[in-house]
Amino acid sequence: MNSIDTSKFQLSRLIPTTGIKGALDQERRASSAFLAVLRIVPDLAHVFLKPLGAPKGSIETFIEPEFKMGSKKIRPDGLIVVKRGKSEWSCLIEVKTGKNNLELSQVNAYLDICKEYKFDALVTISNELLNASGDHPTSGIDQRKLRSTKLVHLSWIRIITESLVMSEHEGVDDREQDLVLKELVRFLQSDASGASEFNDMGRSWISVREGIKNSSIRRADDDVLQVIANFESLVRYSALTLSARLGVNATEVIPRAAKAEYKKHLSGAGKNLLESKTLEGAIKVPGAAAELEMRADIAAGMLHCGFSLTAPNSSRNKSRISWLIRQLKQAPQNTFVSWTYKRARSAETPHRSCDLMDGSYEVELDNSREISEFHVEVLAKMGTKRASGNGSFIDSVVNLFELTYGEVLQSIKPWQEPAPKLSQKVTDLIPEQGSSPSPSSW
Numbered sequence: 001m002n003s004i005d006t007s008k009f010q011l012s013r014l015i016p017t018t019g020i021k022g023a024l025d026q027e028r029r030a031s032s033a034f035l036a037v038l039r040i041v042p043d044l045a046h047v048f049l050k051p052l053g054a055p056k057g058s059i060e061t062f063i064e065p066e067f068k069m070g071s072k073k074i075r076p077d078g079l080i081v082v083k084r085g086k087s088e089w090s091c092l093i094e095v096k097t098g099k100n101n102l103e104l105s106q107v108n109a110y111l112d113i114c115k116e117y118k119f120d121a122l123v124t125i126s127n128e129l130l131n132a133s134g135d136h137p138t139s140g141i142d143q144r145k146l147r148s149t150k151l152v153h154l155s156w157i158r159i160i161t162e163s164l165v166m167s168e169h170e171g172v173d174d175r176e177q178d179l180v181l182k183e184l185v186r187f188l189q190s191d192a193s194g195a196s197e198f199n200d201m202g203r204s205w206i207s208v209r210e211g212i213k214n215s216s217i218r219r220a221d222d223d224v225l226q227v228i229a230n231f232e233s234l235v236r237y238s239a240l241t242l243s244a245r246l247g248v249n250a251t252e253v254i255p256r257a258a259k260a261e262y263k264k265h266l267s268g269a270g271k272n273l274l275e276s277k278t279l280e281g282a283i284k285v286p287g288a289a290a291e292l293e294m295r296a297d298i299a300a301g302m303l304h305c306g307f308s309l310t311a312p313n314s315s316r317n318k319s320r321i322s323w324l325i326r327q328l329k330q331a332p333q334n335t336f337v338s339w340t341y342k343r344a345r346s347a348e349t350p351h352r353s354c355d356l357m358d359g360s361y362e363v364e365l366d367n368s369r370e371i372s373e374f375h376v377e378v379l380a381k382m383g384t385k386r387a388s389g390n391g392s393f394i395d396s397v398v399n400l401f402e403l404t405y406g407e408v409l410q411s412i413k414p415w416q417e418p419a420p421k422l423s424q425k426v427t428d429l430i431p432e433q434g435s436s437p438s439p440s441s442w
Contacts, residue, residue: 027097028077044162049080049082060080060083091121091150094110097156102138110122111151121152122150124136167185197388200394205227209227241401250284278296281294290412292404303400309375311371329357331353334378335376336377337376341369344369376412380396
């Protein structure tokens with residue numbers, strides 16, 4: 001029998017992307033695929049539902065359930081029911097794909113259903129990312145409706161990330177469940193699914209960027225504040241991409257002011273942007289020696305991604321610098337190092353990490369003062385386009401986060417005091433061999 005060359009054949013797919021004809025088909029296919037996989041892979045369901053208070057138990061999922069509210073019939077995109085013993089937990093699902101945002105009227109209507117039918121939560125899913133405040137992306141929600149119902153938003157990139165972490169890093173013991181999970185990831189990563197990544201800095205990005213650069217913008221108007229909010233979403237998106245690559249929960253560092261009073265935080269960030277012409281954000285990676293900080297210099301068109309380290313408690317400044325240099329041998333050419341002396345208000349002039357290898361920096365050292373901190377950063381040209389792709393601001397930020405972590409921060413070990421050593425001089429308190437006291441004499 002002749003062997004058949006199947007290399008050019010199309011693989012059969014559990015969740016096909018063919019036949020999707022517009023936003024409605026996208027929403028139905030994505031909703032059904034995601035909910036079905038939650039039922040088949042309960043560990044994935046627990047990742048998303050545990051923070052909502054759902055127990056571990058048998059899971060049932062439904063699409064487009066119909067409910068009556070007065071004379072109206074309302075159909076959310078999905079329903080999840082978790083049963084454990086005699087207890088039952090349930091939540092409604094509302095889904096948007098592509099560029100479609102969640103609608104206030106729908107969200108409020110589904111919250112009414114939750115109250116009427118005593119559902120525990122409403123979960124909304126779309127390509128919208130949460131900003132630094134963590135508030136729901138749909139503004140104007142009636143807060144009185146949240147007294148008995150939890151409202152949680154999931155972005156599609158968050159769903160893809162959690163699925164990737166479980167599939168590629170944590171692993172699924174059951175072979176069939178693992179196959180189904182991988183099929184969900186493949187489907188959601190397809191452009192046809194409508195579950196896209198963060199791919200647009202917004203309509204105001206170019207005008208605000210140019211206005212900041214040439215100082216023509218005098219006050220932080222709504223367009224400026226929207227750019228700041230979008231940048232915060234970009235930092236969160238970068239954290240999610242790092243999480244998918246690393247298999248750990250990398251998170252954006254959220255300023256306290258953003259949690260306490262987001263509008264006030266935005267106002268302060270807008271003032272800072274006009275004065276410094278920079279956008280700033282940071283990511284925390286579990287187990288890393290420091291937080292990863294990003295600074296986008298709008299005026300210079302440059303990105304600075306780096307971190308700060310406490311200097312070793314050594315007797316000489318040269319020893320402190322040598323400790324760091326040994327860990328930067330594989331750093332990119334555009335890596336710079338600066339140091340700050342104790343009680344100094346500012347850092348010294350940065351040096352390329354490769355230039356520190358020859359010891360020429362020693363003529364600049366002030367050995368009468370003690371180096372207390374190092375700052376390491378990698379520089380890259382800032383993309384300018386608003387949408388993702390070649391030459392985009394989004395891709396340049398994401399790529400520099402990953403480069404700085406992977407080639408610099410990942411291998412850094414923070415300074416640790418050496419363990420104390422036994423003294424060879426103090427021996428009179430140590431009994432001679434064979435004459436140690438018995439426990440009864442203690």
